[in-house]
Amino acid sequence: MGADGLSIQPVVIARGLSKIYGRRSNQIHALKGIDLDIRPGEIYGLLGPNGAGKTTFVKCLLGLLRPTTGVVEIFGKAPSDPASRLRVGFAPEIVNFPDYLSGLDVMKLHGLLIGMREQEAATQGRALIAEAELDRAPKRVKGYSKGMLRRLAVAQSLLGSPELIVMDEPTADLDPLGRRQIRDKLLELKDKGVSILLNSHLLSEVERVCDRVLIIHEGLVIASGSIEELVPKGSDLETVFVDLVQQAKARRAAG
Amino acid sequence: MSVLRPILVVSGFTLLQHSRRKLIAFFLIGSAVITAGGIALEAIQSEAEMIFGPLPLAGIVQGFLSFFATIAVLTVSMGNFNQSFKEGEATIVLSRPVGRWQYTLGRLLASVGIAAGLCIIFAAEVQIVQIVAKSSDPGLLWAQWGVAIFNFSVLVAIASLLSAVIPVPILVAIVGYFAQLIIGGLMAGHRAIEAGGLSGWFSKVLEALYYITPKFLNAPVDPATVPAEMRSFFGGNSAGVVIWAVAYLAAMVLATIFLVNRKEV
Numbered sequence: 071m072g073a074d075g076l077s078i079q080p081v082v083i084a085r086g087l088s089k090i091y092g093r094r095s096n097q098i099h100a101l102k103g104i105d106l107d108i109r110p111g112e113i114y115g116l117l118g119p120n121g122a123g124k125t126t127f128v129k130c131l132l133g134l135l136r137p138t139t140g141v142v143e144i145f146g147k148a149p150s151d152p153a154s155r156l157r158v159g160f161a162p163e164i165v166n167f168p169d170y171l172s173g174l175d176v177m178k179l180h181g182l183l184i185g186m187r188e189q190e191a192a193t194q195g196r197a198l199i200a201e202a203e204l205d206r207a208p209k210r211v212k213g214y215s216k217g218m219l220r221r222l223a224v225a226q227s228l229l230g231s232p233e234l235i236v237m238d239e240p241t242a243d244l245d246p247l248g249r250r251q252i253r254d255k256l257l258e259l260k261d262k263g264v265s266i267l268l269n270s271h272l273l274s275e276v277e278r279v280c281d282r283v284l285i286i287h288e289g290l291v292i293a294s295g296s297i298e299e300l301v302p303k304g305s306d307l308e309t310v311f312v313d314l315v316q317q318a319k320a321r322r323a324a325g
Numbered sequence: 326m327s328v329l330r331p332i333l334v335v336s337g338f339t340l341l342q343h344s345r346r347k348l349i350a351f352f353l354i355g356s357a358v359i360t361a362g363g364i365a366l367e368a369i370q371s372e373a374e375m376i377f378g379p380l381p382l383a384g385i386v387q388g389f390l391s392f393f394a395t396i397a398v399l400t401v402s403m404g405n406f407n408q409s410f411k412e413g414e415a416t417i418v419l420s421r422p423v424g425r426w427q428y429t430l431g432r433l434l435a436s437v438g439i440a441a442g443l444c445i446i447f448a449a450e451v452q453i454v455q456i457v458a459k460s461s462d463p464g465l466l467w468a469q470w471g472v473a474i475f476n477f478s479v480l481v482a483i484a485s486l487l488s489a490v491i492p493v494p495i496l497v498a499i500v501g502y503f504a505q506l507i508i509g510g511l512m513a514g515h516r517a518i519e520a521g522g523l524s525g526w527f528s529k530v531l532e533a534l535y536y537i538t539p540k541f542l543n544a545p546v547d548p549a550t551v552p553a554e555m556r557s558f559f560g561g562n563s564a565g566v567v568i569w570a571v572a573y574l575a576a577m578v579l580a581t582i583f584l585v586n587r588k589e590v
Binding site: 133135154156158165166167170171175178180182183185236 | 330331334335338339342343345346412413414416417418419420424427590
């Protein structure tokens with residue numbers, strides 16, 4: 071319930087979300103009944119070892135993949151409805167923009183796709199490019215380094231002041247300074263009431279910025295809750311994470 | 326937001342991306358070289374005539390440029406839905422409020438735009454050669470390239486449909502090129518059957534294949550150089566032919582939308 075006594079509608083709802091890849095003979099269960107709610111203005115961490123199903127979850131959330139079973143909603147709409155993504159920014163793990171476009175062209179493209187006017191997209195795009203310290207980057211995206219591409223991906227996800235930002239490994243390929251800038255930005259956005267789904271392997275970053283986390287292993291939820299609930303005093307998220315994943319592996323090995 | 330907006334935005338930026346590729350510059354410079362070659366040949370026409378007889382310069386240049394346009398169209402269409410999905414370019418666009426059908430139409434429209442642009446430039450270049458060779462028939466020339474724009478749109482649809490199925494772009498270009506040749510062969514076979522030149526089981530197989538494959542339009546021909554009985558054979562596009570060609574084109578576009586919609590990112 072909110073302070074005014076009204077219930078707060080979650081920005082993202084997932085119930086029993088499952089995804090199976092492949093045909094009958096060669097099926098991979100990437101997600102096995104994921105439940106989660108992301109509340110307005112919170113930073114939600116999605117954690118798990120490689121191949122846990124984090125990116126699959128993000129793709130189901132954004133309508134890029136169809137769930138096999140279960141329900142997922144953004145702002146009360148199904149992801150298959152393109153309008154559900156109008157207030158969503160996405161910084162993907164694998165960054166690939168059309169390589170003959172300039173950084174500003176990329177900003178204009180994404181600004182226009184969310185309904186901004188060209189002038190507005192250009193003005194906001196320039197400001198975000200400057201903030202991402204890309205104003206001296208090569209003219210074409212083709213010449214960008216991995217770190218520059220990552221910065222551009224994060225910058226374009228902020229276009230149009232989205233209410234939900236999905237960030238898949240936003241600090242990968244970034245130097246410590248870049249990581250700190252992203253962390254500060256996340257906290258600034260949270261203060262403005264923006265909800266963030268953060269998918270990251272950098273657990274120290276997650277521990278510093280996330281309100282709640284969900285840890286998945288081989289598509290199954292193995293823990294969820296606030297950082298305070300999950301991490302005992304004197305320990306850290308990394309230790310808890312490693313313990314939980316090893317326990318899950320042991321349980322699986324024991325059948 | 327209008328449903329057309331995402332289509333136009335995707336199309337516009339895909340066009341911008343293609344227009345900056347060196348490959349397009351190569352086709353433009355190459356066609357200019359062919360045109361200049363045609364004009365240079367006109368300068369030595371009288372000497373060449375003694376060896377080869379009168380040279381149909383505009384026709385030769387037009388033939389080269391048509392082949393060039395075919396390669397250019399395949400080049401810009403072959404990666405439409407395999408490369409963009411594999412490399413993640415589509416992922417980031419589709420995370421915006423853009424439906425897959427809008428993304429598909431946007432990409433197709435951009436390829437058609439490139440094809441149309443090249444046809445207009447190439448037609449202008451042939452026109453220059455015609456003027457130099459004093460064999461100008463602008464009406465026929467522009468009508469031929471107008472039909473070429475439609476036919477290249479069919480080729481874009483074929484290559485795009487293939488690109489939603491075949492993961493390797495160069496394979497799409499090769500299969501698309503041969504598909505175009507086969508369709509041309511089936512159309513010629515169908516005309517031969519209608520003219521009574523072919524019969525038997527072979528003609529039945531050919532007819533069956535003809536009815537299930539897309540259609541190109543026949544290029545208009547110069548009535549002065551083609552006998553009346555051959556005109557419909559080479560250059561006649563009745564309303565029925567046009568309707569069928571458009572219907573097959575629309576069916577390919579719908580099939581591409583269906584396939585892209587099923588594609589996993």
